[in-house]
Every structure is written in structure tokens, then in C-alpha cells.
Amino acid sequence: MKYxxxxxxxxxxxxxxxxxxxxxxxVLVFVVTMVWSVLWLLDLVTAERSENFTAMVAERWxxxxxxxxxxxxxVSRGAARGPDDVVPKDSMTWQFYVGTLDPEKLTRENLVFxxxxxxxxxxxxxxGLNDLPADQQNQLHEDIAKLKANRRxxxxxxxxxxxxxxQVGERFKLTGMSISKGLDLEFExxxxxxxxxxxxxxxxxxxxxxxxxxxYPRTHNGQKxxxxxxxxxxxxxxxxxxxxxxxxxxxxxxxxxxTSPAVRCETMSxxxxxxxxxxxxLIWGVRWxxxxxxxxxxxxxxxxxxxxxxxxxxxELAVLKVLGFWPYQVLILVLGESLLLGIGAGFISAGxxxxxxxxxxxxxxxxxxxxxxxxxxxxxxxxxxxxxxVAALLGSxxxxxxxxNIKAAEVFAKVA
Amino acid sequence: MVLNLLAVAAALxxxxxxxxxxxxxxxxxxxxxxWKTTVMTALAFTAVIALLTVMMAFVNGMTRLxxxxxxxxxxxxxxxxxxxxxxxxxxxxxxxxxxxxxxVLRAGGRPMASRETYLVAxxxxxxxxxxxxxxxxxxxxxxxxxxxxxxxxxxxxRWFSDAGVQDGAAKDRFAADSTSAQPSLIQAVIxxxxxxxxxxxxxxxxxxGAKNRQRLDVGDTFTLRDRxxxxxxILNSGGMTFNSEIWAKRSLVASLFGKDTYTTLVLRTEDAxxxxxxxDFLKDYKKAAVSPHLETDYYKNLSETSAQFSWAIGxxxxxxxxxxxxxxxNTMFAAVSQRIGDIGVLRILGFARWQxxxxxxxxxxxxxxxxxxxxxxxxxxxxxxxxxSIVGGHGGGKSVVLQLIVDAPVIATGIxxxxxxxxxxxxLPSLAAMRLKPLDAMK
Numbered sequence: 001m002k003y004x005x006x007x008x009x010x011x012x013x014x015x016x017x018x019x020x021x022x023x024x025x026x027v028l029v030f031v032v033t034m035v036w037s038v039l040w041l042l043d044l045v046t047a048e049r050s051e052n053f054t055a056m057v058a059e060r061w062x063x064x065x066x067x068x069x070x071x072x073x074x075v076s077r078g079a080a081r082g083p084d085d086v087v088p089k090d091s092m093t094w095q096f097y098v099g100t101l102d103p104e105k106l107t108r109e110n111l112v113f114x115x116x117x118x119x120x121x122x123x124x125x126x127x128g129l130n131d132l133p134a135d136q137q138n139q140l141h142e143d144i145a146k147l148k149a150n151r152r153x154x155x156x157x158x159x160x161x162x163x164x165x166x167q168v169g170e171r172f173k174l175t176g177m178s179i180s181k182g183l184d185l186e187f188e189x190x191x192x193x194x195x196x197x198x199x200x201x202x203x204x205x206x207x208x209x210x211x212x213x214x215x216y217p218r219t220h221n222g223q224k225x226x227x228x229x230x231x232x233x234x235x236x237x238x239x240x241x242x243x244x245x246x247x248x249x250x251x252x253x254x255x256x257x258x259t260s261p262a263v264r265c266e267t268m269s270x271x272x273x274x275x276x277x278x279x280x281x282l283i284w285g286v287r288w289x290x291x292x293x294x295x296x297x298x299x300x301x302x303x304x305x306x307x308x309x310x311x312x313x314x315x316e317l318a319v320l321k322v323l324g325f326w327p328y329q330v331l332i333l334v335l336g337e338s339l340l341l342g343i344g345a346g347f348i349s350a351g352x353x354x355x356x357x358x359x360x361x362x363x364x365x366x367x368x369x370x371x372x373x374x375x376x377x378x379x380x381x382x383x384x385x386x387x388x389x390v391a392a393l394l395g396s397x398x399x400x401x402x403x404x405n406i407k408a409a410e411v412f413a414k415v416a
Numbered sequence: 417m418v419l420n421l422l423a424v425a426a427a428l429x430x431x432x433x434x435x436x437x438x439x440x441x442x443x444x445x446x447x448x449x450x451w452k453t454t455v456m457t458a459l460a461f462t463a464v465i466a467l468l469t470v471m472m473a474f475v476n477g478m479t480r481l482x483x484x485x486x487x488x489x490x491x492x493x494x495x496x497x498x499x500x501x502x503x504x505x506x507x508x509x510x511x512x513x514x515x516x517x518x519x520v521l522r523a524g525g526r527p528m529a530s531r532e533t534y535l536v537a538x539x540x541x542x543x544x545x546x547x548x549x550x551x552x553x554x555x556x557x558x559x560x561x562x563x564x565x566x567x568x569x570x571x572x573x574r575w576f577s578d579a580g581v582q583d584g585a586a587k588d589r590f591a592a593d594s595t596s597a598q599p600s601l602i603q604a605v606i607x608x609x610x611x612x613x614x615x616x617x618x619x620x621x622x623x624x625g626a627k628n629r630q631r632l633d634v635g636d637t638f639t640l641r642d643r644x645x646x647x648x649x650i651l652n653s654g655g656m657t658f659n660s661e662i663w664a665k666r667s668l669v670a671s672l673f674g675k676d677t678y679t680t681l682v683l684r685t686e687d688a689x690x691x692x693x694x695x696d697f698l699k700d701y702k703k704a705a706v707s708p709h710l711e712t713d714y715y716k717n718l719s720e721t722s723a724q725f726s727w728a729i730g731x732x733x734x735x736x737x738x739x740x741x742x743x744x745x746n747t748m749f750a751a752v753s754q755r756i757g758d759i760g761v762l763r764i765l766g767f768a769r770w771q772x773x774x775x776x777x778x779x780x781x782x783x784x785x786x787x788x789x790x791x792x793x794x795x796x797x798x799x800x801x802x803x804x805s806i807v808g809g810h811g812g813g814k815s816v817v818l819q820l821i822v823d824a825p826v827i828a829t830g831i832x833x834x835x836x837x838x839x840x841x842x843x844l845p846s847l848a849a850m851r852l853k854p855l856d857a858m859k
Contacts, residue, residue, distance in 0.1 A: 016749060023742045024743050024746070027735055027736075061673055063502070063537070063538060064503070064536075098499075111499075177497045177499060178498050178499055178503035178504075182497075260674070261674050264538070264547075273546070274538070277548050277549065278549065278806045278815040279804070279805065281804050281805065282803065282805055285470070290732070293463045294739075296459075297464055297739055297743070300743070301460055301739070301743040304457055304743070305746055307453065308453060312753075
């Protein structure tokens with residue numbers, strides 16, 4: 001304990017240097033924490049599950065996927081035809097809808113990308129919505145009940161709510177764009193998705209979409225909507241485990257009912273990985289250039305600060321040796337000072353980042369693929385100190401070794 | 417603007433050294449005597465600036481890509497309401513009427529109009545599960561399309577034939593078109609970027625016999641949609657989004673991917689002014705519901721992603737610069753505290769307070785400049801690297817292979833940033849040095 005107090009006193013002796021070194025560490029650990037938070041989320045969403053698989057079925061050869069709505073039946077059964085075939089535990093249809101709040105002013109904020117689906121499946125099929133905290137789960141449950149009861153209801157992500165500046169209970173109109181051209185829909189906001197992964201998502205009742213598609217010819221000289229024949233964008237299937245997934249994927253891809261167009265069945269994580277593929281080099285750069293450069297900078301700054309400190313305290317370290325300190329004790333003393341600064345600053349940085357981003361800002365918006373908002377995971381509370389500590393340890397090894405090897409006789413000879 | 421700012425900074429530096437009579441030699445000697453501290457501080461700058469140079473080069477490449485794609489005289493026609501080519505749906509009846517409108521250039525009686533079907537195809541890689549997206553553009557007449565888009569082929573290539581296919585056996589007789597009744601190879605012309613992408617993951621055996629180790633080349637094949645595609649030409653499209661595309665016969669693309677309609681009609685007019693007139697005319701066109709865009713504007717609108725990345729890089733630059741500032745501040749405070757006696761001597765020798773200030777500031781700037789220049793040099797190595805990314809905006813987007821570009825503004829920004837860090841980081845310690853009284857300092 002005495003030894004630790006000595007370390008603390010030494011750190012406090014030059015408050016300016018300790019403060020500046022800590023500030024560098026705090027700033028750069030902040031960058032590393034942010035970077036790793038993004039990478040952590042990407043790794044999480046692309047990690048394969050071992051059970052309760054979500055499989056994604058979409059058109060095999062081109063994007064965006066456009067399957068006939070008639071596929072919904074066979075796909076939901078996993079194209080099972082015999083008693084030995086595997087039938088998925090649950091399924092969900094997705095029909096994409098794109099609309100704008102203001103057709104005269106096409107901006108990102110005005111565009112709403114929504115899925116038409118079976119309301120009750122939002123809770124059971126969409127990843128991350130069935131394991132929410134109790135209060136959020138109850139709220140979502142209530143919102144879904146309202147969506148089932150109100151054909152024109154819609155549940156919006158937080159980004160959309162902000163963009164259209166409306167509250168739950170208010171109404172708005174979307175003018176159909178692109179694949180949804182001619183399908184102008186009026187909605188009543190019945191709820192909001194929990195903040196996070198679904199901030200850019202909007203979901204409404206599939207019946208409303210199908211009805212508006214059916215009504216299209218009445219207002220367009222009897223012509224069908226260009227996408228009426230193939231408006232099923234994708235389907236989600238829930239299967240027990242990887243073995244069942246493999247079998248269902250095989251059944252679907254071999255099914256004679258699903259050949260025009262052919263379908264592809266893949267795990268959700270595999271689908272997400274493919275969506276993130278164009279960002280491959282960017283993610284590589286963040287992982288292998290940005291984070292290491294920050295670590296190198298912390299290391300250099302700490303090494304520099306400790307080197308200066310050792311150089312300035314040669315006489316004092318020599319006195320310690322004369323007083324009976326062993327070389328290893330001097331080494332530990334210098335390393336201890338550095339570690340105290342690194343771990344302390346790392347913890348402060350990670351703690352502030354965690355609290356500031358998650359509680360203060362409600363996540364950081366940075367769209368990569370379909371992901372929009374990033375939060376700092378609780379793990380950052382140990383990454384921060386670990387990063388600061390490791391950088392401090394590596395940076396102070398050489399100065400600490402120099403301090404260990406100081407020869408009292410030489411130092412005092414120079415003084416004399 | 418960055419270059420101008422850098423010129424101003426350089427002029428200020430020269431002015432300070434020129435009129436200040438500062439003991440520059442003394443400062444430089446101090447830097448070399450305490451070389452370990454100098455090197456470590458400079459290296460911290462190197463890491464920060466090198467990283468920022470690479471990131472700026474990435475955004476630069478992305479911005480150039482969207483700015484340089486598109487011909488000023490071209491009008492791109494999509495179906496009404498379509499925010500992106502991929503979501504457009506044009507019927508043949510619409511096209512015939514529109515491409516014969518006044519304003520569209522004609523050659524040999526034909527309108528200079530390119531009918532295209534653009535789609536994103538999925539390709540299986542490394543077996544069944546992994547896949548990637550490839551941009552495929554089906555065109556009717558590749559030469560006409562290339563003319564309209566201002567593109568040509570790299571030497572050694574040719575455009576695909578009218579049939580767009582050739583017999584597998586004819587692959588070795590590459591120069592001749594095949595008339596086989598059972599064509600098995602789809603002829604394709606591809607961009608250099610996608611040629612590199614498709615070459616990823618080639619085995620050592622494949623590389624031994626490869627004509628080009630960096631990318632696929634004319635005569636090479638790849639598999640897409642369970643068919644073998646033969647590369648007959650490489651597009652000379654560096655710096656444009658077409659660099660990431662595969663072009664093939666439209667009828668084949670339509671049948672293979674189930675996309676029977678056209679997505680895009682690109683009309684060539686005399687110049688930008690004529691293009692604007694045609695666009696305005698088509699905006700109020702009643703016979704078909706279409707959405708006309710100046711081609712240059714369409715691609716510029718895809719720069720929203722680069723604006724996003726610029727913002728992120730700006731934020732990172734500020735945060736990392738703060739780290740750099742504290743780092744150099746630490747070094748300079750230590751330098752001042754170690755040289756209090758020297759400062760007293762300098763003052764007694766007649767150096768004014770402000771000259772002491774400038775002297776220490778210059779020392780800080782030299783460390784920053786040396787580190788920053790090294791960082792710029794290191795970062796410059798990324799010039800020419802290729803990277804995949806998405807460019808997009810206003811509801812559209814494209815997966816592209818872009819080239820990192822380190823140019824004068826990027827280097828200038830790096831140097832300006834390093835000088836700013838050096839200046840801010842050195843200011844407080846220099847002020848502390850300036851405020852020392854000669855007699856106190858000599859004690």
C-alpha cells in the first residue's frame with residue numbers, strides 16, 4: 001500500500017505533465033472505443049447463431065429481390081412436400097414500400113422506407129425485438145396490437161419520427177416512389193420502434209398494402225401496377241438449428257414451385273454480411289489502420305512523458321537505490337506510474353464515452369448499410385482501461401528499464 | 417483554399433524567422449540533442465497525419481468518382497418517381513418516342529440514345545453461402561452506349577458481338593465471332609475495378625497461368641447466374657462508376673435476371689445547355705411518365721455518402737488533433753522546464769520576450785512539421801490503392817470500386833493540420849517561457 005501511495009504521489013508531483021498525458025490518453029481511447037463499438041456491432045450482427053436461426057429467403061440472382069406473392073405459402077412451409085421434410089417454426093413476409101412526404105422535394109429526410117408485413121410477426125420474427133427490457137417489450141406489444149386493429153397504422157423508427165416531426169397518434173401521407181409509384185398511402189402513427197437497430201425502419205399492415213395494390217388499376221385505366229406480379233421482397237423463416245436450416249435451404253432451392261424466379265435461402269447473418277461486403281475495405285481500414293494508429297499515438301505520447309520524467313528524476317532514482325530499493329522495485333515504480341495514468345485515463349475515457357453516447361446522445365448516427373445508430377457496449381468499460389493500460393505498459397517499458405539500470409555512483413559523480 | 421491557407425502559413429513562418437532574429441540554430445541543436453523526445457513526439461504526429469492522409473485520399477477518390485462520371489451533354493431518363501436506375505421501369509413504347517425528340521443528337525440517321533437495363537446481380541463466392549453484389553448493365557449496342565457515355569476500351573479488347581454470346585470452343589479462337597447454335601459463353605465488357613474484384617480469391621494455380629495477376633483480363637472468364645461469362649474487353653473507365661460495371665447484351669441480361677423492361681435511357685445532346693433544354697422539355701412530357709436528370713447531376717447526387725465520410729473524417733481529425741496538441745504540449749513544457757537557465761541567458765544576451773516566444777513556437781512547429789511531412793509521405797503510399805465502397809444519396813446508391821487519390825490539396829491539408837497542432841500545442845509552453853524573468857531564470 002505504501003508503494004502504491006508512493007506511485008500516486010509521484011504521479012501527482014508534476015500535475016501538468018500527468019494531466020496532459022492523461023488527456024491524450026482520454027482523447028485517443030475515446031476514438032478507439034468508438035471504433036470498437038462499431039466493429040463490435042458489425043461482428044455481432046454477422047455472427048452465426050447456433051440455434052433459433054433466422055433464415056432469409058429472397059430472389060436468388062438479382063437485387064432488389066422481387067418474388068411473386070404466391071411464393072409466400074410454399075416458402076412459409078419451407079417448401080416441405082414429404083413427411084420427412086423440415087417445416088419452419090415461424091415465418092414473416094416483407095414487402096418493401098418507398099414513399100416521400102413531399103414529392104416536390106426529394107431529400108433523404110423526406111423519404112420513408114417501410115415494410116408491409118403481418119403485424120404480429122414483428123415481435124416474434126425480427127431480431128432484437130423479442131428480448132427487449134420489460135417496459136419496452138410491453139410498449140411494443142401494445143403498439144403491435146394497435147397496428148393489428150388499425151389497417152392504416154404504422155410503427156416508425158426514431159429517425160423517421162424526427163424527420164417528419166410527428167408524434168405517435170398523428171397522421172401523415174406518403175406519396176409512393178420508385179417501386180411504389182402510384183401507391184399513395186395515408187397512415188396513422190400507432191407506435192415507435194425501440195431506439196437503436198430499427199431507427200430507420202417503418203412497418204405497416206400488409207393488408208393495407210395488398211388492398212392498395214389491388215385498387216391501383218381502378219385509377220390507372222385498368223392497368224396493373226408494374227410491381228403487382230412480383231411484390232414479395234423477402235421472407236424470414238425461423239428454424240430450430242443449423243441442421244434444420246441446411247435442410248430447409250435445400251428444400252427451398254430445389255422446390256419446383258420456386259423456380260421463376262429462383263430463390264436463395266441464407267442465414268440472417270450471412271445476408272447481412274453480404275450487404276456489408278461493399279464496406280469491406282472501409283471496415284478493414286477502421287479495424288487495422290485507424291485503431292492501431294490511435295494505439296500507436298497513445299503509446300508514443302506515454303513513452304515520451306515517462307522518458308522525460310525518468311530523465312528529470314535520475315538523481316531521485318539514484319537516491320532510492322542508495323536507500324536500498326532494488327532495481328526491480330525502481331522498475332515497478334516507473335511502470336506503476338505509467339499504468340496508473342493509462343488505466344485511470346482509459347477508464348475515465350470509456351466511462352465518459354459510454355455515458356455520453358448512450359445516455360446523453362442516445363447513440364451516434366453513422367449509417368453503414370442498413371445499420372444506422374451505434375451504441376457503446378458495456379464491454380467498453382473494460383476495453384478503455386485495458387487499452388490505456390497496455391499502451392502505458394508498452395510505452396513505459398524502455399524508460400522503466402533505463403530507470404532500473406541507473407547507477408547511483410555515476411549519477412552522483414556527475415553531480416559532484 | 418487549403419493551398420492558399422498553407423501558403424499564408426508558410427509566409428508567416430518565413431516572416432517570423434526573417435524578422436525575429438530568433439536563435440533558430442540554438443533551437444534546432446536542442447531538438448537534435450534531445451533527439452529521443454523529438455523523434456517520439458514527431459512520430460505521434462506522423463501516425464495522426466498518415467492516417468488522416470489515407471482517410472482524406474479515400475474521400476477524395478469517392479468525390480472524384482461521382483464528380484467525373486457523366487457527360488455534360490447527356491440526359492438520363494428514368495421512369496417517373498424512380499430515385500435510382502435500379503428501381504426504374506421504362507417501357508419500349510416510351511423509349512422510341514423520347515429518343516426521337518428534337519435536341520437528341522443523331523448520327524447516320526440513328527438517335528444517339530443508349531437503351532440500358534441496369535441491375536445488381538448476386539454472385540456466389542467461396543462456395544454456396546458467401547456472395548457479393550455485381551452491377552450488370554445490359555446494353556443494345558455497346559459501341560453506341562460507349563460513345564454516349566464517352567468511354568472506350570483498353571487496348572487488346574473488343575466490344576461484344578450482336579449475339580452477345582460465343583461457343584465455348586471458340587474461346588481459344590478469341591478473335592473470331594462464333595456462330596455456333598449452342599452458345600455457352602456470355603461475352604462481357606467489364607470495368608477495371610470489377611475486374612480486380614472478380615480476381616480476388618484466385619488460387620495460386622490460377623495465378624500461374626493468369627495474363628494479369630492484378631485483375632481479370634481479356635480472355636478470362638467468370639461465373640455468374642450459373643453461366644460462364646467471357647471477358648472480351650476492359651472498359652477504359654478509371655475514375656467513373658462504370659469502372660465497377662459488367663456490360664453484356666441486354667436481351668441476355670433481361671432473360672437471365674428476369675428484368676424485361678429497360679431501366680435507363682441516356683440521350684446525348686449537343687452540350688450542357690441543350691441537355692438542360694431537353695431535360696426541361698421531358699419534365700413536362702405528357703405521353704409517358706418519366707423522370708429526366710442531367711447525367712452529371714445524377715452522379716453528383718450520389719456524393720451524399722462522401723459528404724457523410726467527410727464529416728466523420730473531420731470529426732476524427734479534430735479529436736486526434738487534440739491528442740496531438742496535448743502530446744506536443746507535454747514535450748514543449750518539458751523542454752521549457754529543462755532550459756529555464758538557457759532562457760535566462762538568452763534574455764540577458766538581449767533577446768526580447770517575443771523572440772523567446774517565437775523561438776519556442778518555432779521549435780514546436782519544426783517537430784510538428786517533420787512529423788507531419790513524414791506522415792504525409794507515409795499516407796501518400798496509399799495513392800492508387802483501390803477500395804470498395806458505396807456511393808449514394810437521395811434514395812439511390814451504387815457499390816463501387818474507387819481509387820484513393822492523394823493530391824496537392826490532401827497533402828496541403830495534412831501539412832496545415834500538423835502546423836496548426838504544432839502552433840496550438842506550442843503556444844502555452846512558449847508563453848510560459850516568454851514570461852520567465854531573466855534573474856529568476858538564472859537562479
